[in-house]
Amino acid sequence: MPILNSIITWVLKQRISQIEEFCEKPFETQQETFEYLVKTAKDTEFGKANGFESIKSVREFRERIPVMSYEGISPYIERQMKGERNILWPSEVRWFSKSSGTTNARSKFIPVSEEALEECHYKGGKDMLSVYLNQYPDSKMFTGKGLGIGGSYQPNPFDPSGGTNCGDVSALIIQNLPFWAQLSRTPDIDIALMDEWEAKIEKMAKATVEENVTSIAGVPTWTLVLLQRILEMTGKNDISEVWPNLEVFVHGAVAFGPYRSVFRELISRPDMRYLETYNASEGFFGIQDRSDHDDMLLMLDYGIFYEFIPLENLEDEYPQAVGLEDVELGKNYAMVISTNAGLWRYLIGDTVKFTTKSPYRIKISGRTKHFINAFGEEVIVENAERAITEACTQTGASIANFTAGPRYLGKGEKGGHEWIVEFKRLPSSVEVFTRALDGELRRLNSDYDAKRYADIALEMPVVHAVEENTFYNWMKSRGKLGGQHKVPRLSNNRVYLDDILGMIGRSTG
Structure with a gap:
């Protein structure tokens, strides 16, 4: 076995020089990918309908193809799942990756071609x-x-041929x-x-x-x-x-x-x-290439063409995307991809931040629909995860899972955030944990800090420490057990909060 270990190690490390090459030539690599995708799909139904044959530049591509959510591309995917071919991609699509995501209650089916x-x-x-x-x-x-x-x-289940x-x-x-x-x-x-x-x-x-x-x-x-x-x-x-x-x-x-x-x-x-x-489900995007940093190298030669929409522009009627050459460090972007499985300008639902540009490295900062902005505080998943990690550090706690949402303004009451936290190891004090969580959120997010000033708009968060397996039992009750299902971290409404708290009440009542 040691000999086999040495052989496999040697073979795999030969790839490093190619990774270094796309790190040195990111724009050329992405341009080649773009040209390959458009040329390969020009005779598909989607390619013909959108004039892929005459597209000569990324600018033309963006002008002709709108940014699409799953709802926009799903009619094409549903036809593929029923056995139709050459719809979004020319080669046969024999697999569909099933993903519930965390922004949509129903399942999504993502085409996976042989190339992908x-x-x-x-x-x-x-x-x-x-x-x-x-x-x-x-x-x-x-x-x-x-x-x-x-x-x-x-x-x-939708393919009559069973293939x-x-x-x-x-x-x-x-x-x-x-x-x-x-x-x-x-x-x-x-x-x-x-x-x-x-x-x-x-x-x-x-x-x-x-x-x-x-x-x-x-x-x-x-x-x-x-x-x-x-x-x-x-x-x-x-x-x-x-x-x-x-x-x-x-x-x-x-x-x-x-x-x-x-x-x-x-x-x-x-x-x-x-x-x-x-x-x-949509592709393999990044790998942590530095042990002392928590960012990931963006992989540029996998048959994926990347675009990025500044998060503040995402709700525009026609949101404008930028390529790698125009991204800024530390800014939140919604990631858009076109792939060798026939996803075209597809909004995958994740937000990322660039940490370096030579080479291009990213951190996942959240989901396009997972945030709390009930009071103008614009708290994103990255804020929440960093704050709860710091609160654990300060109080000696560790967690199994958590979710958070707004506590709305009421008559004679101010608003706030409400957290449900399942601890693996309880903090020294839930009150101290709550203050640490609030303090770190204020440090990380100036909008949240402004709303918290003197309790003018937001009061101190409320933290519910729940029993072991609470989230497991909640996910089970929703039929959401399994690796592809994730507990939603943040929501801009109380659907998840009220459902969990109601389940706890029913079990203790």
Whole structure:
């Protein structure tokens, strides 16, 4: 196995020079991608309808194609799911990634072409390993197995021919891995792709507890559920006692900051490493390439053409997007993509900030529809996650999950924010935690600070500390268990707050 580890490490690191090349030539790389996409799709139904044949510049592309939400592009996708071809992309689309997202209650189905699977998702996975091994040449990752917490996979119910499938993007990737890659992962595919989440966690724990697990990949929230079940099953106090060679956790989908202290408690080894990736149903976008920074390198040669809309302009009738050459550091942008699966000027729903421009690195700052702005305070997810992380640090707390929303103005009452927090370790005082949370939000967000001044518009937040498994039970009640489902962090209304508080009231009443 050490020889195999050395061979795989050498092969993967050959990619580094190509990554360095697109870092040095970002505009040329993106221009080539743009030209490839438009040329390849010119004879599709969408390409013909929008004159792709005569598009010669990005400016013309932006003039002809409006920015589209899922609702705008879904009629085309629905036709593809029923078996029609050459609609958005010329090659056959055999997979559809199912994503509930966190901004829409119903499922979304994102087309995944052969090109997107190979040249984006798989390429991103291999690059993640290349970047990691370049940072840590002493890695022994391939002397053991990688534990992947995937989603579910099933036939496409809308395709009468039965030739296409749908599922979480992690499931599509696992299902189609080559045999040699299947040999290096755990658990077996029949367990990994189960759709009943509670039974799946139980079987995963039993199937992996005796394996030599050297890496884990998954969403932090659901990974914690598995790790805690393994500790319960084994009677151990530390995952390092179960998997002594575990060296890295590759995570994504939600910010890791609020969970870092919990993972350090569960996995105490001081040399444990954490690597963030930005891999969504729509594509693989970023990889953390610096261990001492929490930003990610924007991957520019995966068949994705990027545009960015300043967040303050997103509600304009015709929001104007900019390319990489015109972005500004530290500014919130809604990300727009055109891809080798036939998504055209698609608004994916995430907001990002650029942290460097040489090379281009980003941080996910939130969701385009997940914020609190009931009083003009414009609190975004990034603010909330940083503030709750700081409050945990100041009070010795750690959390399992949280959500927040507005507490509206009433007769003789001022407004405020209301938080529901499930603690893994309680703070020294919930009151002190609340003051720390409020103080950090005021430091991070000048609009919030102005509204909080002398309690003129906003009063001190209200924090509800709820029992263990509250969010798990709430997600279960909504049929939202599984890796693709995420607890909404912020909402500009009280739908989530009232639903959770009502569930707690019903269970205690």
